Structure formats: structure tokens, C-alpha cells
Amino acid sequence: MRSEGVMIRENEARRTGVDPLLWIIPLLLSFFGIMMIFSLTSHTSLEEYGSPFALGLKQLQWLFVGLGGMLFMYMIPLAFWRKYSGVLWLFALVLLILTLIPGIGIKAGGARRWLGFGGLRFQPIEMLSLAVAVHLSRLLNTSEKRGLSAFFTVTSPVLFISVLPLLFQPNMGGTILIFGLVMAIHVNCRGWGWPILFGGAGFSVFFMLILKEGYRLRRYIAFLDPWEQPMDSGFQVIQGLVAFSNGGLFGVGIGKGLQKLNYLPAAHTDYIFATIGEEFGFIGTFAVLFFFLLWAVRACAAYKDASDPFLSTLVWAVSVSVLIPMFINLGGVLKLIPLTGIPLPFISYGGSSLLFMWAKIGLLMRVCREVSLQ
Structure with missing residues (x-):
């Protein structure tokens, strides 16, 4: 009982x-x-x-x-995120770009990944992962595009724009995180096909970045x-x-x-x-x-x-x-x-x-x- x-x-x-x-x-x-x-x-x-x-x-x-x-x-009602997910994503990107500016971004361990507010340090990649999750979920569920068109006109722009500042920090771990997250969201909405093909190409790029x-x-x-x-x-x-x-x-x-x-x-x-x-x-x-x-x-x-x-x-x-x-x-x-x-x-x-x-x-x-x- x-x-x-x-x-x-x-x-x-x-x-x-x-x-x-x-x-x-x-x-x-x-x-x-x-x-x-x-x-x-x-x-x-x-x-x-x-x-x-x-x-x-x-x-x-x-x-x-x-x-x-x-x-x-x-x-916060979910209607808010349906309407303003893009604003959250852009705001996270702005914070990420600020880390690259000398005098604003904090450099440690050879990388610029932090912003400082007083005595506090903040990594915008944490906000970016949340923003990408919300924004790409909305985009793929409002777009009627399928197959190759959906991958290259909806998913890929979000991925490319999101990881570009990370590559300049550099932040390989954050890049892998966002890459995996974007591919997982696309798989849920549009299937495995293109993520598998693009994932193989992405692995080759990551390997070249490692060697560089x-x-x-x-x-x-x-x-x-x-x-x-x-x-x-x-x-x-x-x-x-x-x-x-x-x-x-x-x-x-x-x-x-x-x-x-x-x-x-x-x-x-x-x-x-x-x-x-x-x-x-x-x-x-x-x-x-x-x-x-x-x-x-x-x-x-x-x-x-x-x-x-x-x-x-x-x-x-x-x-x-x-x-x-x-x-x-x-x-x-x-x-x-x-x-x-x-x-x-x-x-x-x-x-x-x-x-x-x-x-x-x-x-x-x-x-x-x-x-x-x-």
C-alpha cells in the first residue's frame, strides 16, 4: 500500500x-x-x-x-519564446563576440571565453547553448522546408553563425557542443540523413583544426x-x-x-x-x-x-x-x-x-x- x-x-x-x-x-x-x-x-x-x-x-x-x-x-509562458527566440539567440551571439574584443573579453589559458562583471566571470557559451536549443526548435517547427533545403537554409545558418565566434576564441569544446546540439535538433525534426553526411564532414574539419x-x-x-x-x-x-x-x-x-x-x-x-x-x-x-x-x-x-x-x-x-x-x-x-x-x-x-x-x-x-x- x-x-x-x-x-x-x-x-x-x-x-x-x-x-x-x-x-x-x-x-x-x-x-x-x-x-x-x-x-x-x-x-x-x-x-x-x-x-x-x-x-x-x-x-x-x-x-x-x-x-x-x-x-x-x-x-515565462512559452508563447514568449515562440515570438522572441531569435532575440535571445542574437543577444547570446553578441555576448560571445564581445569576448573577442581586447579590453572586454577576458583571456585565460590562451583563449578568450569569458566576460567579466565586477568580480564575476561569465561564459556566454552557456547562454548560447540554451538560445540555440530554443531558437532552432522554433525555426524547424515553423519552416515547411524539408530535406536538403531545410538543412542548408534553416539548420546550417544557425550552426555556422553560432560556432564562428567559438572558433576565434578558440573553444573547441564549445564548438563540439553546439555542433552536436544542432545536429540532434535537426535529427528530431527532419531525420538522420543530412546530419550523418554533414557530421562526417564536420569530423574531418575538427581533425584538421586539431592538427593546426x-x-x-x-x-x-x-x-x-x-x-x-x-x-x-x-x-x-x-x-x-x-x-x-x-x-x-x-x-x-x-x-x-x-x-x-x-x-x-x-x-x-x-x-x-x-x-x-x-x-x-x-x-x-x-x-x-x-x-x-x-x-x-x-x-x-x-x-x-x-x-x-x-x-x-x-x-x-x-x-x-x-x-x-x-x-x-x-x-x-x-x-x-x-x-x-x-x-x-x-x-x-x-x-x-x-x-x-x-x-x-x-x-x-x-x-x-x-x-x-x-
Whole structure:
């Protein structure tokens, strides 16, 4: 017999049309990420900020900002996005172009990917992924073009205009993210044919871009054989694998990992999944993957419930814009693909990523609500 609490939650979900797991799972992942950031940054936060809790508290503050962003997106009717999706996309592009202007864009690690507002840094690529998801969903559902015409007159212009500033930053990870997102949206609306053909051509272009730039070539070599230069380009890859090895089945325990002690670069950002493997073992990493899988299953259910083509495409696009960064990050950390610098959604340290991930959750919840009212 089901408990009264379970029945109440099911009735509430039925009334609002929102599956509670669509926001509960990201909330659990976010709190777990904050706990890991506290664990991984206590020594560096003490040295740099005078408090071992500085970066963890900062991420907690961004979580509250992100939850505010979720509520904001949830309150906006979808009719607004049907009408102004192009404005959102153009605004995101303007911010992306501003990163390329000296004196405005912030250069770090050889790339211009950030804008600064006071003491805050913001990556416009996070807004762009949301804008592309909304705008291309609308375009493909209002256009009557099919086949080659739809691909080259609707999908390709959005793709080309969106990735062009990313190539100048340069931001290969962001380029792959937008490319994959655009292809996925087109597949949902117009089928596999042209995305498969264009995807093969795109892979060739990406490979040439890798060979053109020295740092990208070093990353590719490190991906193929990190032990060839274990103290240089292969160092981070090897230390990530060492972290997984140290963790074993159950992990060494929260706060007891050694790789965070200046052995593993980007331990709380790009490589946070490896440190989860060290401190929580295979059980911890499996739990993270299980929660992402469960979230994807619930998002798939919301996709099937949406009978309106625009709404179903929007659910698909938003869900894919959350899952593609996860696959890119895990692929790089697990040495399945070259590392690209994409954070792990909801878990990695980073304010702009967390904010826009939660904005996507709010938009997804709004779609579910309007679907239930149809």
C-alpha cells in the first residue's frame, strides 16, 4: 500500500504537470557537487582566500542564483519564446563576440571565453547553448522546408553563425557542443540523413583544426598515448586515471583523496568526476551516472507526453543540451575522447554553467506544465 506522502507527491505532479524528478535529481547532483568542491578546494581556498570554505560557499551561492533562474524561466509562458527566440539567440551571439574584443573579453589559458562583471566571470557559451536549443526548435517547427533545403537554409545558418565566434576564441569544446546540439535538433525534426553526411564532414574539419594548433595536437597525442609524455601533455590524463585506480570499489573516503593535492589539475572543475572516483570509488561514480540516466528517462517521458511538435522538440533540445556536456566531460575524463574543457553539469565548479543548467530545468518544467494544460 502506497504511503500518503507518495500519493500527495503524485497528485501534485499530476496537477502541475511537472515530474518532480526533473528538478530533484539536478538538485541532488548540485548538492553533491558542492560537497565535493568543499572537499577538493579546502587547502587551496585557505591559501588563496583565507578560508577553506570559500569556493564551496561561492558555488552554494551560485546554486541559489541558479534556482532563482529556474523559477524565472518557469514563469515565462512559452508563447514568449515562440515570438522572441531569435532575440535571445542574437543577444547570446553578441555576448560571445564581445569576448573577442581586447579590453572586454577576458583571456585565460590562451583563449578568450569569458566576460567579466565586477568580480564575476561569465561564459556566454552557456547562454548560447540554451538560445540555440530554443531558437532552432522554433525555426524547424515553423519552416515547411524539408530535406536538403531545410538543412542548408534553416539548420546550417544557425550552426555556422553560432560556432564562428567559438572558433576565434578558440573553444573547441564549445564548438563540439553546439555542433552536436544542432545536429540532434535537426535529427528530431527532419531525420538522420543530412546530419550523418554533414557530421562526417564536420569530423574531418575538427581533425584538421586539431592538427593546426599545437596545444590541440598535444591534447590529441596525450589522448592516444599519455605515457609518451607523462610529465607534460599526458600528465593530467594519467593523474585522472590514477584517481580512479586509487578509489577502487568504495573509495578512500570524502576529503581523503590525494590527487587534489596539486597532483590532478582542474580537480574541482573538468576532472571532478575522477576525484569522485577516488573518494567514493566505483560506487560513487556509478551513482552519479545512474542519476543522470534516471533524469534522462524522465525527460524522455516528458518528450513523449508533448503532442505539440514545437513543445516536443523543445523538450528534446533542452534535454540534449544538458546531456551532451555530460558525455563530452565524461568522455574526456575516462579517456574515451580528447579532453575539451567542458564542465560536468550541476557538479563541476562554475557559476555560469550552474546558472544556465538550472535555467534549462526551469524551461523544461514550463514545457511540462503547458503540456498538461493542453
